Amino acid sequence: MKYIIALDQGTTSSRAVLFDENGKPADITQKEFSQIFPRPGWVEHDPEEIWNTQHTVLTELLGRNRIRPEDIVSIGITNQRETTIVWDKHTGQPVMNAIVWQDKRTAPICEEMKKEGLEKYVRDNTGLVIDSYFSATKVAWILRNIPGAKEKAENGDLIMGTVDTWLIWKMTGGKVHATDYSNASRTMLFNIRNLEWDHHMLCRLEIPETMMPSVHPSSWHFGDYLIDGVPVPISGVLGDQQAALFGQACFNPGEVKNTYGTGCFMLMNTGEEIRESSSGLLTTIAWGLDKKIYYAFEGSVFIAGAAIQWLRDGLRILDAAEDSEYFAEKASGNDVFVVPAFSGLGAPYWDMYARGAIFGLTRDTGKKHLIKATLQSLAYQSKDLLETMEKDSGLKIKKLKVDGGAAMNNFLMQFQADILGARVERPAITESTALGAAYMAGMQSGFWKQEDILNKRITDRVFEPLISPEERNKLYAGWKKAVNRTMGWLKD
Numbered sequence: 001m002k003y004i005i006a007l008d009q010g011t012t013s014s015r016a017v018l019f020d021e022n023g024k025p026a027d028i029t030q031k032e033f034s035q036i037f038p039r040p041g042w043v044e045h046d047p048e049e050i051w052n053t054q055h056t057v058l059t060e061l062l063g064r065n066r067i068r069p070e071d072i073v074s075i076g077i078t079n080q081r082e083t084t085i086v087w088d089k090h091t092g093q094p095v096m097n098a099i100v101w102q103d104k105r106t107a108p109i110c111e112e113m114k115k116e117g118l119e120k121y122v123r124d125n126t127g128l129v130i131d132s133y134f135s136a137t138k139v140a141w142i143l144r145n146i147p148g149a150k151e152k153a154e155n156g157d158l159i160m161g162t163v164d165t166w167l168i169w170k171m172t173g174g175k176v177h178a179t180d181y182s183n184a185s186r187t188m189l190f191n192i193r194n195l196e197w198d199h200h201m202l203c204r205l206e207i208p209e210t211m212m213p214s215v216h217p218s219s220w221h222f223g224d225y226l227i228d229g230v231p232v233p234i235s236g237v238l239g240d241q242q243a244a245l246f247g248q249a250c251f252n253p254g255e256v257k258n259t260y261g262t263g264c265f266m267l268m269n270t271g272e273e274i275r276e277s278s279s280g281l282l283t284t285i286a287w288g289l290d291k292k293i294y295y296a297f298e299g300s301v302f303i304a305g306a307a308i309q310w311l312r313d314g315l316r317i318l319d320a321a322e323d324s325e326y327f328a329e330k331a332s333g334n335d336v337f338v339v340p341a342f343s344g345l346g347a348p349y350w351d352m353y354a355r356g357a358i359f360g361l362t363r364d365t366g367k368k369h370l371i372k373a374t375l376q377s378l379a380y381q382s383k384d385l386l387e388t389m390e391k392d393s394g395l396k397i398k399k400l401k402v403d404g405g406a407a408m409n410n411f412l413m414q415f416q417a418d419i420l421g422a423r424v425e426r427p428a429i430t431e432s433t434a435l436g437a438a439y440m441a442g443m444q445s446g447f448w449k450q451e452d453i454l455n456k457r458i459t460d461r462v463f464e465p466l467i468s469p470e471e472r473n474k475l476y477a478g479w480k481k482a483v484n485r486t487m488g489w490l491k492d
């Protein structure tokens, strides 16, 4: 038996997944690592701990399954995106901890850039909005704040990387400094039009180009990892959300996946041409494959599964997230609306002054109605995003592929199909992220072809819309009305 291994380096844990020839996950190992919060709004990871946990789970996976290095066709890497590490290329020593995507310390640098009127440039050339999420201002912050870093960078002694780059560097013993197009496109330093590091952005942030990794297609022989003296090729690299899009086999323009986790991440394949959003969706590189670049729209719902956590841990009206399905099925009517705008609203509303609210309460409203309405809010918010994607891409969506923890909720998935008026498809293997990285690696090694991926795909369940267009329009109008009333809440 031959295997492909996916290393899934996430925000809270490192995982290794063993895929057999049929693309089935045969085993998974996982290890959490420390979340470091030096100050409010700051989030760091220890790069050595990232590597150690990743290495440990891989070793465990091989040992437990008695896999010899010769049995591994190749390794694919998928990773938390945007998180930034700067290290000395001679010693391999990071100059400080990794600054995680969630970290807000560079908000003032972003404000400076906005004041200079750079927003249009950034959108046109990197596809992104100016935000502290992305790697660019994190590198700038490190060079400005770590004593001696700027000089060393100018001397060509320091290099930067997102987490994929760090892992490749570690795995190749410091021989390879590289990333793939999907990860590069999340740095806000990569020009998604000419596919080079953007000189204007690098200059503006005073980042020497010598710090930047070389950028390759996502399916590419990045280097070899020696296991017991046997070289195992690293053949696929993709940022986590793009990996899920690939793992869900969204190969054609107009195909969309939605991941229902703490937040929702929706990505739509928009094909080989760059499309621009007028509603604040991000334009990003989905992957580079066969000498071609595929682009995607990306939008996110800030509060999705987090709203279910709020029911459980805040209001304490649920013991477990899974129980929400049972209560929602028992609640009659659709007259209660929960708008979980706990920290404002994202695309297409973009209102940081909005706050959460509950509408439509009557004397008989009980906890089951609140639970139902909260679950429905995940579906309504996802519809908001999907409608925006349809409008901005001009592509009509026929079905939505789903994954993530809350996609297991059958009530939610049925309501999602109902409110979209489109089919919702849940795959049997919900490890889409790891699967995407494994597929990329497997294709590079000639182990799988793209059509195999479609053929091997097994659907767990399809949800067809069951309500009438009139009913759908009425419900969605109710949601829009509720959202409207939460907007600008914090303003006088």
Ligand code: ADP
Pocket (backbone or CB within 6 Å): 260, 261, 262, 263, 304, 305, 306, 307, 308, 309, 321, 322, 323, 324, 325, 404, 405, 406, 407, 408, 409
């Ligand atoms: P993340 O990767 O963001 O941690 P997961 O994909 O593991 O998220 O999903 C966990 C989230 O989904 C939690 O916020 C949880 O409240 C929610 N969740 C998990 N299972 C269900 C379910 N059956 N119904 C509704 N929400 C769920």
